[in-house]
Amino acid sequence: MSQAKRIVLAARPVGEPKPSDFRLEEHAIPTPGAGEVLLRTIWLSLDPYMRGRMSDGPSYAQPVPVGGVMEAGTVCEVVASNNPGFKAGDIVLARAGWQTHAISDGKGLAKVDPKLAPISTAVGVLGMPGMTAYTGLLDIGQPKPGETVVVAAASGAVGSAVGQIAKIKGARAIGIAGGKDKCDYVKNEFGFDDCLDHRDPDLAAKLKAACPKGIDVYFENVGGPVFEAVFPLFNAFARMPVCGLIAHYNDTQSVAPKWAGALMRNVLTKRLTIRGFIVSDFASRHGDFLKDMSAWVRDGKVKYKEHVTEGLENAPDAFMGLLKGANFGKQLVRVGPDKA
Template sequence: MSEVRNTRIVLASRPQGTVTAENFRIEALAIPRPGTGEVLLKILFLSLDPYMRGRMDDAKSYAAPVEIDAVMEGGTVAEVIASNNPDFAVGDTVLSHSGWQSHALSDGGGLLKLDPALAPVSTALGILGMPGLTAYTGLLTIGRPQPGETVVVAAASGPVGSAVGQIARIKGARAVGIAGGAEKCAFVKDVLGFDAAIDHRAPDFPEQLQRACPNGVDVYFENVGGPVWDAVFPLLNTFARVPVCGLISQYNGATSSQTDRLPRLMRSILVKSLTIRGFIYREFADQRPAFLREMSEWLRTGKVRYREDIVDGLANAPEAFMGLLKGRNFGKLLVRVS
């Protein structure tokens, strides 16, 4: 194994605002040999997700930051290519959290075997993985959409937002998606079946959104923040629910010109009895079996569709990730490592 190299991408420096290529470094090391109880993994797919931007900062959050010179973290699908662990055989395909590298050692903890015959293994990082579970738990546990209500979701063509809108429709609610550009909006409405799709880049975006929500907004699934939030906020109905999943417009340090929203926000929370709750999907880990059962059935029957945006080559991960933070991806962003 020593003649083959383990390519990995590490955090070279912490971003000062916008992420740049200089924040990453590519290294090539000898592939380690598995010890007692360990398996050697060859990474097939790497998931790129907005939360990774927060891990690049040395700031208090719900998870520890990536250390300088450490491998960038991330979910992966991998193949077992050597095993000293009786629970895993060579050739097994597993879901792991091995990060931005071509090979990794594992003691088996946290590995989940996948059956390639049931679904493409890449879906374990998307619609049947963390993004899908995030959409399912955040919408149904916090948003609680009711038949006839209006659910609005930002980043509607992405892996979380696309699932949110389709689940809302399954539950009998109206789904209004917000996306960037005509192509993404057409996908959201014509392929995913949302009731309406609004381009947040349009000069009259707030007016278009208001027309698409004539009865106001009962559930707003927040993925973006910033100007999109500014447009949705006045439309929130009494007793509206707002699951806060992400704030991608702010991850690179960008701020809106409206710097003091707090007094208006607090007044609306009071007079409209709003529920606004941030969440991390793992808070609802006990719902995973129900999610897998229902989502698998929805996929089988065509009630839910998904789209993947696959980039080839680990070396292209930094550029793809920087594009993700600017909304350049179209669907669940994955790197095909092997």
């Protein structure tokens, strides 16, 4: 590969992103300056939060500028280094974005040990999605043995970890996912107690039947009809960590949801806790997370599933699919081979 490629934000999407909102660009492979390293991307992580970065509404992060490279966490190889902290051949976790090559001054890079686990897990179960599940569930949700934990997108990177950690902590785990194949996988491979199809018109009734003792923790990463089904089932003192609302990311206007009139009354009478978070709010927990999660993965207590799309040029399609639940497992793009 003599040329580098990148995907930039061509236009801010209105509603659902479409192919013309992205643009593939080719350019010369850049040369690292003093103190810099040249990175070659191996794995690109696609995650729902990126939809937020494409819009310029108020949020916890700056949006990607139009014409700018789409942001992303990546696993990269250092191919040239003028930085004493890194040498060619090092595998690093980076935020190199949707591109084959990137220059870094070394700040924010974290070395990945390929002997510990497949390097793709650095952007999956041992990375941001895994830590989102770990901190949101344990620090906010705080499930106790015998309690019931519900999570949607249960075959995905975050949801699958949430349910498996809930089981480790002695709680019941009920997943919600799209379609029979995903639901079967969530039950049989991830070991959830049950998994329901969010497309089922009887979701609310089936969720009630699957949660005979009510819901103590709802890990909110989707919003929409799933929350509507969950809301009436909350027990007193239920906790709701909120880390995503994928069902609403393409909304072009705010519509008052069905639960709106009753929400605050239920917050009061059931003494609910609703708390939004992003993973960086719990940066101090990174050591605990890595220690626990790598042990659980090693011991087979937490399994993970990856959905690999080949080639950077297919990242936009993969991302548009992710927002519709077309992926089955953690969505990755293989941008380059493990060894160049």
